[in-house]
Structure formats: structure tokens, C-alpha cells
Amino acid sequence: MKLYTTKSSGKLTLHGSNRNGWLMILLAVILMLPGMNAFAQSQTITGQVLQANTGEPLPGISILEKGTQNGTITDTKGNYSIRVSASATHLVFSFIGMKTKDIPIEGRSVIDVSMDEDVIGLEEVVAIGYGSVRKSDLTGSVGSVKVEDVMKNPVTSLDQALQGRVAGVQIVQTSAQPGGSTFFRVRGASSIYAANEPLYVIDGMQVNTGTNLSWTSSPLINALSSLNPSDIESVEILKDASATSIYGAKGANGVVLITTKRGKAGKDNISFESYFGIQEIAKRIEVMNAAQYAVLFDEAGENAAIEDGVTFEPKYPDPASLGEGTDWQDMIYRIAPTMNYQLSFSGGNNRTRYAITGGYFDQDGIIIGSDFKRYSFRTNIDHAIGTRIKVGTNLTVNKTKANTIGSSTQAGFFPGVVNTSLTMAPTLPVRDSTGQYTIKDPEADAWLDNPVAVTQDRKAITNTFKFVGNVFGTLEIIEGLDLKVSFGFDQYQNLQDFYNPTYTYSGSFNGGQARFSHAEFNAVLNENTLTYSIETGEHRINALAGFTYQKKDQRSFAEIVTGFPNDRLEYFGISDAANVPTIYTGFSEEALVSYLARINYGYKQRYLATLTHRIDGSSKFGPNNRFAQFPSLALAWRISSEPFLENVPAIYNMKLRASIGTSGNDAIPNYLYVPTLSTNEYYFNNAGPAIGYYQDRIGNDDLRWETTQQLDVGLDLAMLGGRVSIVADYYNKNT
Numbered sequence: 001m002k003l004y005t006t007k008s009s010g011k012l013t014l015h016g017s018n019r020n021g022w023l024m025i026l027l028a029v030i031l032m033l034p035g036m037n038a039f040a041q042s043q044t045i046t047g048q049v050l051q052a053n054t055g056e057p058l059p060g061i062s063i064l065e066k067g068t069q070n071g072t073i074t075d076t077k078g079n080y081s082i083r084v085s086a087s088a089t090h091l092v093f094s095f096i097g098m099k100t101k102d103i104p105i106e107g108r109s110v111i112d113v114s115m116d117e118d119v120i121g122l123e124e125v126v127a128i129g130y131g132s133v134r135k136s137d138l139t140g141s142v143g144s145v146k147v148e149d150v151m152k153n154p155v156t157s158l159d160q161a162l163q164g165r166v167a168g169v170q171i172v173q174t175s176a177q178p179g180g181s182t183f184f185r186v187r188g189a190s191s192i193y194a195a196n197e198p199l200y201v202i203d204g205m206q207v208n209t210g211t212n213l214s215w216t217s218s219p220l221i222n223a224l225s226s227l228n229p230s231d232i233e234s235v236e237i238l239k240d241a242s243a244t245s246i247y248g249a250k251g252a253n254g255v256v257l258i259t260t261k262r263g264k265a266g267k268d269n270i271s272f273e274s275y276f277g278i279q280e281i282a283k284r285i286e287v288m289n290a291a292q293y294a295v296l297f298d299e300a301g302e303n304a305a306i307e308d309g310v311t312f313e314p315k316y317p318d319p320a321s322l323g324e325g326t327d328w329q330d331m332i333y334r335i336a337p338t339m340n341y342q343l344s345f346s347g348g349n350n351r352t353r354y355a356i357t358g359g360y361f362d363q364d365g366i367i368i369g370s371d372f373k374r375y376s377f378r379t380n381i382d383h384a385i386g387t388r389i390k391v392g393t394n395l396t397v398n399k400t401k402a403n404t405i406g407s408s409t410q411a412g413f414f415p416g417v418v419n420t421s422l423t424m425a426p427t428l429p430v431r432d433s434t435g436q437y438t439i440k441d442p443e444a445d446a447w448l449d450n451p452v453a454v455t456q457d458r459k460a461i462t463n464t465f466k467f468v469g470n471v472f473g474t475l476e477i478i479e480g481l482d483l484k485v486s487f488g489f490d491q492y493q494n495l496q497d498f499y500n501p502t503y504t505y506s507g508s509f510n511g512g513q514a515r516f517s518h519a520e521f522n523a524v525l526n527e528n529t530l531t532y533s534i535e536t537g538e539h540r541i542n543a544l545a546g547f548t549y550q551k552k553d554q555r556s557f558a559e560i561v562t563g564f565p566n567d568r569l570e571y572f573g574i575s576d577a578a579n580v581p582t583i584y585t586g587f588s589e590e591a592l593v594s595y596l597a598r599i600n601y602g603y604k605q606r607y608l609a610t611l612t613h614r615i616d617g618s619s620k621f622g623p624n625n626r627f628a629q630f631p632s633l634a635l636a637w638r639i640s641s642e643p644f645l646e647n648v649p650a651i652y653n654m655k656l657r658a659s660i661g662t663s664g665n666d667a668i669p670n671y672l673y674v675p676t677l678s679t680n681e682y683y684f685n686n687a688g689p690a691i692g693y694y695q696d697r698i699g700n701d702d703l704r705w706e707t708t709q710q711l712d713v714g715l716d717l718a719m720l721g722g723r724v725s726i727v728a729d730y731y732n733k734n735t
Contacts, residue, residue, distance in 0.1 A: 065092075194665045287329075325427050336366045379395050380394050500514075522553050549593055565578070595615045596615075606637065
């Protein structure tokens with residue numbers, strides 16, 4: 001058989017002496033095409049993965065074709081083989097304790113990789129307030145948290161993500177309400193009378209978290225829940241006096257420094273992330289059904305009748321006929337979804353960097369009627385003007401809305417729905433024969449609201465708006481000497497609407513009740529700091545001096561109205577209410593002036609010292625004690641840098657720390673040093689009331705600061721290349 005081809009007019013023609021033979025060859029080629037195509041669409045890549053510093057093979061390394069679930073792992077000798085698609089561009093090598101590597105394929109069939117250990121670097125920079133230091137030069141007790149590690153689980157707010165992550169920090173969520181408040185303490189409580197929450201500083205701006213009143217008989221909403229956790233880059237918690245005294249009057253309860261994500265020079269990036277999950281109650285408490293309850297109820301009644309010598313008539317003559325009755329827990333609990341969406345833009349060049357994010361978070365509570373929604377927007381911009389001037393801005397806007405359900409005792413005597421779902425009689429229906437809610441349990445000792453009526457029809461809505469923004473500029477006066485000036489503004493608004501209908505037991509006492517409240521907080525902060533850094537020979541010095549001014553104003557309004565003719569308009573029918581409203585108002589202003597200084601000194605990178613001093617003057621205190629001083633001293637010895645330990649490979653870092661200092665607490669109400677008068681009504685000769693005044697509080701010009709002295713001795717120890725770390729501290733804290 002002879003084979004040749006001719007090409008004419010774009011057609012390919014086969015010629016041969018055996019036509020049937022040609023047909024067989026053509027059929028075989030057609031049958032082989034799918035396999036040839038599949039073979040052409042994939043390739044095999046082999047290689048070996050070694051540890052960079054030792055050259056030893058690494059078993060168990062995960063290798064993935066980037067963007068797919070196609071992967072393999074290395075064998076005991078570090079070898080691997082993976083078949084990837086022809087369109088594959090990168091392989092991703094990862095393992096716990098090692099730095100992930102993203103390797104381009106670039107047409108290669110053999111790719112060998114060396115992987116480095118991912119350890120806590122001693123050159124890592126840690127924020128310490130009004131600046132930063134290398135972790136190796138840190139003298140105070142500071143807890144640093146990698147946010148990418150703690151944010152793997154979906155959480156509503158940052159403090160929930162930090163639970164159990166930092167020694168000496170106690171975080172407990174006090175309410176199961178979505179977005180509910182938390183109990184946050186750094187090294188325990190510092191005060192009996194004043195507040196014990198730490199100071200929060202976001203991108204250098206001190207933010208308010210204290211304006212969190214509840215007029216809705218519902219759980220408090222966590223002020224930190226307005227901050228999107230996905231926006232956060234790093235968190236440092238300052239614990240000892242050396243670290244916190246730079247914040248003077250606000251540092252006694254610890255300081256939480258939050259740094260949000262910023263843009264990086266290079267390629268512009270657009271990213272979208274989302275997650276969806278469901279929640280349900282882990283375990284329900286077993287209670288009696290209706291038949292069991294009826295038997296026990298009549299047994300108790302019969303025992304009481306015998307003791308009193310009276311005739312007993314059972315309330316439930318046929319308990320079995322009641323069956324299961326009402327499972328009140330089934331009536332209020334549900335499987336609740338939670339979801340989060342975030343869109344981010346970041347990038348820049350050598351002069352300008354930017355990061356812009358928008359997010360939406362939605363969480364339904366496991367109790368029907370409860371939920372939490374957050375809308376967030378953030379932008380960070382950095383720009384260099386020439387070689388000596390840098391300017392930037394940080395802007396965060398968040399809005400939240402929460403439908404809250406009272407899950408604990410309300411108004412002092414009405415238990416919340418969790419308690420009521422366990423104690424309400426299962427023999428009672430949700431609604432009576434007329435279709436109305438069963439208003440109460442006639443046999444209960446406590447005042448129990450119908451939990452279904454509360455979760456379905458009682459309204460308790462909390463809306464918050466949070467704006468935090470600052471602009472800053474840095475001027476390099478001479479080499480090593482920088483002037484930084486910043487102006488910031490913090491605004492927080494809290495609006496609450498509440499309506500308790502007449503057909504709940506608690507609402508029936510006063511013909512329904514509506515409550516409205518509005519609280520607003522505004523703060524302005526100006527900070528001016530000079531920083532000087534110099535390193536000569538074996539000496540390293542970093543000095544800071546600054547002046548800050550902060551002014552706050554706060555106002556609140558609340559109105560309580562009762563006596564509604566019907567429930568159709570709920571709180572929108574306030575003008576039809578029969579009773580005169582009760583109104584509460586509050587207004588306050590305060591100011592704080594501060595002078596601060598700090599010197600960090602290091603010798604031979606082994607012997608370290610930090611001296612801090614701050615003077616604060618606050619309008620909250622009496623004229624005789626308006627100013628106070630807060631000094632501190634810290635010393636550290638990097639033992640691992642001494643010659644006798646330099647050649648001990650098992651010890652990666654060993655540092656002994658000691659500090660002593662004073663910090664303050666100004667978290668008290670305004671005007672306590674001012675004498676005040678209050679009004680009262682007096683009746684004379686059966687006439688109408690006359691308004692009189694009496695002294696409510698005696699003035700005190702000597703009202704002084706609350707100060708906390710703290711001694712701390714600590715040891716930082718890292719072994720096996722930093723993969724095993726131990727931090728031990730002894731502290732004595734007195735207020």
C-alpha cells in the first residue's frame with residue numbers, strides 16, 4: 001500500500017492503492033483521538049522537598065495544583081509525583097510549621113523545593129503604643145496575636161476570636177444574643193467603682209466602647225461587634241505597667257492595640273471572601289411532658305391536702321389523655337444560619353498605597369426573633385510626598401442592627417425566655433381556645449411571660465452607627481528625627497426601640513409599654529509626637545516625646561410610655577398612649593491633656609531598658625488633683641545572645657524581663673467633684689405640690705485619680721527554632 005497526500009483548495013486528500021486499508025487506518029486514528037486529547041491535557045511533575053537549613057527530606061508535605069483540589073503529599077524521602085492539567089500554572093507546597101510556597105511550573109517536569117520553618121521571628125515588629133519595636137527588643141509584657149490564625153472560625157467580633165489566646169486575658173461572652181456583649185479583663189479587675197474594660201486603640205485612634213446602655217429590657221450589644229474582624233491585620237495586648245503607662249490615665253485596665261489591613265506596593269488585588277454556616281443549641285435540658293407533669297402536680301396536691309386535712313380533688317384526673325403537651329423549648333429554638341461577605345481592593349506603588357473593603361455580616365440567633373446584621377466599610381490610604389513627608393488616612397464606617405430577645409431576668413422579676421421555656425407548664429397551650437396567647441401560668445410561683453409571645457411579638461431593636469477616622473502626617477526633620485501629627489474623630493450612635501404588647505403578662509400590667517432611647521458620643525483626638533532613633537556601634541536608642549489633647553461629649557435621651565389603646569401600631573402609636581411619658585436625659589463633656597515621653601535603650605542587643613513617663617490632666621477630677629503622673633521602668637536581658645548560649649541550638653530565644661510602674665483609671669462619671677441639687681415635691685395644706693430643692697451630693701475639690709501600681713517579672717523562652725514557646729510572668733497589681 002502506497003501513501004501520499006495532495007492539498008487543493010484547502011482540502012486534504014489521501015491517496016493509496018488499497019482503499020479499504022485506508023478506511024481502517026482512518027478509523028483507528030479517530031478512535032485514538034480522545035485518548036490523545038486527554039494525554040495532551042495533562043502532565044506529570046515530580047520532585048523532592050527538603051528542609052532549607054538542614055537539607056533533610058520533608059515527608060508529609062502537601063502539594064496542590066493551585067486553584068483546584070488536585071493534590072498529593074511527599075513520601076518518607078520527601079519525593080512526590082503529581083499529575084496536573086495542561087493549564088496548571090502553579091504548585092502550592094504547605095505544611096504546619098513551615099512557610100507556604102507558591103511555585104510557578106513554567107513548563108518544568110521536575111521541581112525541587114526547599115522549605116523554611118515558619119517561626120515567630122525575633123525581627124518581627126510589635127506595636128507598643130505611639131510606635132513599635134522589634135520583638136527581640138521588647139521589655140514589657142505584650143501579648144501578640146496572629147489574626148489569620150484566630151479568624152479561621154466565624155465570629156461576630158474580635159474579642160470572641162481572642163478567647164483563650166492570650167495569657168492573663170479573660171474574655172467571656174455574657175449573652176448568647178448575636179452580637180451580645182462580652183466580659184473583657186486584662187489581668188483581672190483593677191477597680192471596684194470605676195470601669196474595668198481595657199482601652200481600645202484602632203490604627204492609633206482611641207475609640208469609645210462604653211456608651212452601651214439598654215432601655216429595651218434586652219441584652220447589651222457588644223460595642224466591638226461594630227468592627228469587622230476581617231479588616232484586622234494584627235492585635236497586641238499591653239499588660240504590664242511598662243507597656244500601659246504610656247497611656248497614663250486610661251492604661252490601668254490594659255490596652256488593646258488593633259491594626260487594620262493596609263495596601264502594599266505592587267500589583268493591584270481584588271478579593272472576595274464569604275462563608276455560610278448554621279448554628280443550633282448543643283443540648284436541650286430534658287423536662288417533663290404534659291402527662292408526667294400532671295401526675296407529679298396532682299401527687300404534690302394530694303400530699304398537701306393530706307397534711308392540711310382537707311379533701312383532695314385532682315386537677316388532672318386523666319393525665320394520659322394530655323399526651324406530650326407543649327414543648328416550650330421546641331417553640332423558641334431553631335436552626336439558625338450565619339453568613340459573611342467581604343469585597344476588598346488593595347494595592348499601590350512606591351508613593352501611594354490603598355486598601356478599601358466593604359463587608360456584610362448576617363447572623364440569626366438560635367432563639368426565634370433574635371438576629372444581628374452588620375454593614376461595614378473601611379479605607380486606608382498612605383501617600384509619600386517627596387522623600388521626607390508622608391500623609392495618610394484611616395476611615396471606618398460601620399452600621400449594625402440587632403433584634404434582641406431577653407434571655408435573662410428582666411425588670412428584676414420577669415424571667416427571660418430561656419428560663420420560661422423550662423418552667424412554663426407543658427399542660428398549657430401556646431394559644432387558648434379563642435386564638436389568643438396563653439397570658440400566664442396560673443400555677444407558677446414566678447411571673448412567667450408566654451415565651452412564644454415574647455419571641456414572636458415583643459419588639460426590641462438596637463441600631464448602632466460607628467464612625468472612626470483620622471488623618472496623619474509625618475515629616476522627617478533630619479535623619480532619624482520624625483514629627484508626626486494626627487487628628488482623629490470618633491462618633492458612636494445608639495438608637496433603641498422597644499414595644500411590649502398588652503397580651504404578654506408583663507405588658508398587661510400597664511396597657512402595653514413603649515421605650516425609645518438615643519445616645520450619641522463624639523470624641524476629638526489630636527496627637528503630636530517627636531521620635532528620634534539612632535544606632536551607633538553597640539548602642540541603640542529610640543526616644544519619644546509628645547503632647548495630646550482629647551475632648552469628648554455625650555448626650556442621651558430616653559422616653560417610656562404606657563397605656564396603649566391597642567397593639568396594632570405598636571410603638572408607632574405613641575401619640576395615642578394614655579399615660580404621660582417618663583423622660584430621662586443626660587449631657588456631659590470632658591477633656592484630657594497629656595504630656596508623654598519614652599526612651600528605649602539597647603546595648604549589644606542583649607541589655608535592654610525602657611523608661612516611660614506620662615502626665616495627664618483631666619476635667620473629671622477636682623481642681624486640687626486635676627493632674628497626675630504615671631512613670632514606669634522596664635529592664636530586660638536577652639540571655640540567649642550571651643556567648644555561653646549562642647551555640648546551644650535547642651534555645652532559640654531566652655529573655656528575662658522585669659518592670660515596675662503606675663497607670664491610672666479615669667473611667668468614672670463626670671462632675672463627681674461638683675455639689676449638686678435635686679428636686680422634690682412637697683404638699684402644704686392639702687394644696688397642689690410645691691417644688692423644692694435639696695442637696696444631693698457634697699462637692700469635693702480633692703477628688704483624685706485612681707492609680708494602679710504593678711510589678712512584673714517574666715521569662716520568654718523559645719525552643720526548637722521558635723516552634724515551641726513559653727511565656728511565664730509573675731505580677732503583683734495593687735490599686
